[in-house]
Amino acid sequence: MTSSSSFARSATLCVLMTLPLFATKDIHFFALEVQPEDTQIVVRANPEPLLAYKLIKNDDYSLDKNLYDNILDTPFRQTAFLMRTLERNRGSIYDGKADNLPVISYRFELAVRDMTGEILTEREYKVVIGLDKTPGTGVILCEGLTEPITFPINMLTKPQVYREFLHDAVFPFDKVQFPMPAGEEFLVDLYYKWPRVEVEKKDFNVFDLFPSLILWDKDLITKIKINLGSTYVKKTSASLEQTQDYQLKTFRQALDIYGKALSDIEGGKGGVYADLEEYVQLVPDDKKALKRLMDQYLAEGLDDEAFSLISRFQPLFATIREGLKNQRSLAGKAENRRNQLLGRRARFEQSEKVTLKITSPVDNDLVTGTTNLEFTMAGNESPILLVECFLEEERIARITAPPFKVPFTVDGNFGKLTLRVVAYFEDETYQEDEITVDTLKVDEEERVQLVALHASVFNLRGEAGRELAKEDFVLKENKKEVEIAHFRKDTAPLRIAIILDTSISMFGEKLYRAMYSVKTFVSKLGPEDRVAIYTFDSKVLKLSDFTNDFDDLTPKIMTISPLGATRLYDAMLIANDALVGQNGTKIMIVVSDGDDSDSATTDIHVAGALRNSPVMVYPIILPGGIFPEPLEAANFLESMARLTGSIYTKVTRVKNLDEKFDRIYADFKSFYYIDYYSSEFNPARRDLRLRLKKGGTRVRFRTLN
Numbered sequence: 001m002t003s004s005s006s007f008a009r010s011a012t013l014c015v016l017m018t019l020p021l022f023a024t025k026d027i028h029f030f031a032l033e034v035q036p037e038d039t040q041i042v043v044r045a046n047p048e049p050l051l052a053y054k055l056i057k058n059d060d061y062s063l064d065k066n067l068y069d070n071i072l073d074t075p076f077r078q079t080a081f082l083m084r085t086l087e088r089n090r091g092s093i094y095d096g097k098a099d100n101l102p103v104i105s106y107r108f109e110l111a112v113r114d115m116t117g118e119i120l121t122e123r124e125y126k127v128v129i130g131l132d133k134t135p136g137t138g139v140i141l142c143e144g145l146t147e148p149i150t151f152p153i154n155m156l157t158k159p160q161v162y163r164e165f166l167h168d169a170v171f172p173f174d175k176v177q178f179p180m181p182a183g184e185e186f187l188v189d190l191y192y193k194w195p196r197v198e199v200e201k202k203d204f205n206v207f208d209l210f211p212s213l214i215l216w217d218k219d220l221i222t223k224i225k226i227n228l229g230s231t232y233v234k235k236t237s238a239s240l241e242q243t244q245d246y247q248l249k250t251f252r253q254a255l256d257i258y259g260k261a262l263s264d265i266e267g268g269k270g271g272v273y274a275d276l277e278e279y280v281q282l283v284p285d286d287k288k289a290l291k292r293l294m295d296q297y298l299a300e301g302l303d304d305e306a307f308s309l310i311s312r313f314q315p316l317f318a319t320i321r322e323g324l325k326n327q328r329s330l331a332g333k334a335e336n337r338r339n340q341l342l343g344r345r346a347r348f349e350q351s352e353k354v355t356l357k358i359t360s361p362v363d364n365d366l367v368t369g370t371t372n373l374e375f376t377m378a379g380n381e382s383p384i385l386l387v388e389c390f391l392e393e394e395r396i397a398r399i400t401a402p403p404f405k406v407p408f409t410v411d412g413n414f415g416k417l418t419l420r421v422v423a424y425f426e427d428e429t430y431q432e433d434e435i436t437v438d439t440l441k442v443d444e445e446e447r448v449q450l451v452a453l454h455a456s457v458f459n460l461r462g463e464a465g466r467e468l469a470k471e472d473f474v475l476k477e478n479k480k481e482v483e484i485a486h487f488r489k490d491t492a493p494l495r496i497a498i499i500l501d502t503s504i505s506m507f508g509e510k511l512y513r514a515m516y517s518v519k520t521f522v523s524k525l526g527p528e529d530r531v532a533i534y535t536f537d538s539k540v541l542k543l544s545d546f547t548n549d550f551d552d553l554t555p556k557i558m559t560i561s562p563l564g565a566t567r568l569y570d571a572m573l574i575a576n577d578a579l580v581g582q583n584g585t586k587i588m589i590v591v592s593d594g595d596d597s598d599s600a601t602t603d604i605h606v607a608g609a610l611r612n613s614p615v616m617v618y619p620i621i622l623p624g625g626i627f628p629e630p631l632e633a634a635n636f637l638e639s640m641a642r643l644t645g646s647i648y649t650k651v652t653r654v655k656n657l658d659e660k661f662d663r664i665y666a667d668f669k670s671f672y673y674i675d676y677y678s679s680e681f682n683p684a685r686r687d688l689r690l691r692l693k694k695g696g697t698r699v700r701f702r703t704l705n
Helices: 003-017 074-088 159-170 206-216 246-266 271-280 287-299 303-312 323-342 509-523 552-557 568-580 603-611 631-644 655-668
Strands: 025-036 040-052 099-113 119-132 135-142 150-151 175-181 187-195 227-236 241-243 356-361 370-378 385-390 394-399 405-409 417-425 429-439 450-456 473-477 480-482 485-490 494-501 531-536 540-547 583-591 614-620 671-678 688-692 700-703
Touching: 003 099, 003 356, 003 417, 025 187, 040 099, 040 159, 040 187, 074 099, 074 119, 074 159, 074 187, 074 370, 099 159, 099 540, 119 159, 119 175, 135 159, 150 159, 150 287, 159 187, 159 614, 187 405, 187 540, 227 552, 241 246, 246 271, 246 287, 246 540, 246 552, 246 614, 287 303, 303 323, 323 356, 323 655, 356 417, 356 429, 370 385, 385 405, 405 603, 417 473, 429 480, 450 688, 473 485, 473 671, 480 671, 494 540, 509 655, 531 552, 540 568, 568 603, 583 631, 583 655, 603 631, 614 655, 688 700
Parallel strands: 025 227, 370 450, 494 531, 494 583, 583 614
Antiparallel strands: 025 040, 040 175, 099 119, 099 187, 119 135, 135 150, 187 227, 227 241, 356 370, 370 405, 385 394, 385 417, 417 429, 450 671, 450 700, 473 480, 473 688, 485 671, 531 540
């Protein structure tokens, strides 16, 4: 196609999109119902609404119209409009001598798959939609049908008629039978390829066919398979348990919640912020919803909540009108309220929900010079008023937010000293932890700082080696070997946020292998570990909060649909925010095949957040396939892996993806904490090298101060 014809097509489509094209009020996916029948399974399919098309045109919603014009059942909506156009010009294009005039065809793949996405059995079929010889009637043809299916063309504007047309055009059968899979778990899904025009275009007036120009497009879209529905099935002794389209249904639920909030705002109701909070929990990067939540907090006098919201999502609020201006104003009010509450802290009760633990130094550690006091906090649903840190009973720091790391100096002291941390919360509760450390008296000229490292060790095959001891390591600072002061294996529970790319480029084997690898990886974790699952495309969607119910995660992970653009940066910021408030070793696993294309934030925002964060980022970059290789994302994610002391993985064959996850899992089991005393107080002037004595293998590490 020449550039001039491409321009003409684009111009025509722009005109097209301003017209009332579509025959129904909803965009649909297909729910695939699977039932046992003797030694077989029976699959039925029915369209379910995902969202009302009017919402895409509503500026109150953050929905990309261009995206939804190219996914799910939208080509069928365009086909319905095309049929109405052709019916009006029936006399000039169809002589009625043949029983029907085929116009548009679709190819479908209904497949039963194992958990890796490999096809066990499938049915491929072609559906042709055209004009029946009876005026006002359309026809649906498919091999295997005893007789064609007809539909009333001029009634396609009625939602119920369109829904019946959609069902018959996608699934023109009562049911489809397959052999019962041997495995305990399997998947059933339905895809179609971009439609083709069956008529000779030279025989038609372009103005009759222009709504379908996009349907015979020869660009990249023709190489993509579009998912219409996915079902995860697990065999039980009594039946088949199944979960259908969890990701899509979660998004539909979120839109319902948001719609209720907007309606209540318009009706002047109070307390709307609760629904907005629930929506933002599910779709945390929706800028318009974040602004409305901020406005509702302010309208109801919840200044502290507004201040906390803006502070947590500052990079997003930097792009929201009045966002940072409100933050500056609220900071002063928050300080006044904080002071009032803190004036009553002697009457606060100890919290039964919050876990506060000093993680470094550990109890009875030997410290000298300047050292970092580090602690974790979890379970605090109420915002932090203040955290106070004490050496003996002398206060050494007052902080209000992560990172929870405070330097302290013990020069001039020796013997046993007490370190204590007390956190106060807005619900007028507190929590504390206390340890004892040993100190040595040092002369001023011998002042040193305890420098902590978080290290991980692998052999050359990328496998975790034997259990290591302090004596196995050589640590050098500025080319001089230094003595390791403290050494211990990291046995802290894992807190893992997995963010999975679900943009349209992930269709096919990449997504199946990614889902399977995440499922098998999660199943290896211990009961003390917790995992949260996020997907990102043209939105960031939380599928699960931190949980150790790993069996419950499987159907959520295995029924994901690829659609939309790529909000990589927004997703990483959201995951980092969620992890920072968790207790334990904080891990972010990023699985993506493309460069960021739709985030409100930038790589600079992400790098800034991670530089001051305890989170370790494990990127897994998948091949682009028919799309361009993700060079920009690959370079950025590799730098984030280095920054946070983790593994960067680039996959060339997605069949090996579960092996890459195994390597990451092994890395989690090879974490060590190492620290040493340094007389160099400026971190920029420390050139550190850590290796194993045997074999001289370099060790990955991250300095924690």
